[in-house]
Amino acid sequence: MFLDASSISMFGLCIKDEIPEILFMFLVYHIVTRILCSHRTPKLQLLKSVQIAISLAVCGLQLFGVPPKRYPYLFELLNAVFSFGIFALFWLYLNYVMISGFISQLQNAQQQQQTSQKKKKVQ
Numbered sequence: 001m002f003l004d005a006s007s008i009s010m011f012g013l014c015i016k017d018e019i020p021e022i023l024f025m026f027l028v029y030h031i032v033t034r035i036l037c038s039h040r041t042p043k044l045q046l047l048k049s050v051q052i053a054i055s056l057a058v059c060g061l062q063l064f065g066v067p068p069k070r071y072p073y074l075f076e077l078l079n080a081v082f083s084f085g086i087f088a089l090f091w092l093y094l095n096y097v098m099i100s101g102f103i104s105q106l107q108n109a110q111q112q113q114q115t116s117q118k119k120k121k122v123q
Helices: 002-009 011-016 022-036 042-064 074-122
Strands: none
Touching: 002 011, 002 022, 002 042, 002 074, 011 022, 011 042, 011 074, 022 042, 042 074
């Protein structure tokens, strides 16, 4: 999901470089990863599909949509905000995994210490 968000977030730059056909390569990447990672849970597959659908809609707006005159960079902003949301969720998830792993290591160390102290008392 992180790689999908990072590649879609660069779509505005591809348009500026006048290579919007790169969106096709983003689709191919999604299809290939979908086939190769078929072992994922259905909820994760659904979440990834929703992310890709929203990303493609935003990219379609950037490519074919006409933004309001008052906000000429509205679609680029939507892309940046959506991509940032994915990046922020990924960052929060990684922090959760690291902190929960650290806490479980501390608990295991305390249990081992208590077990070794009980063995010393018995001897």
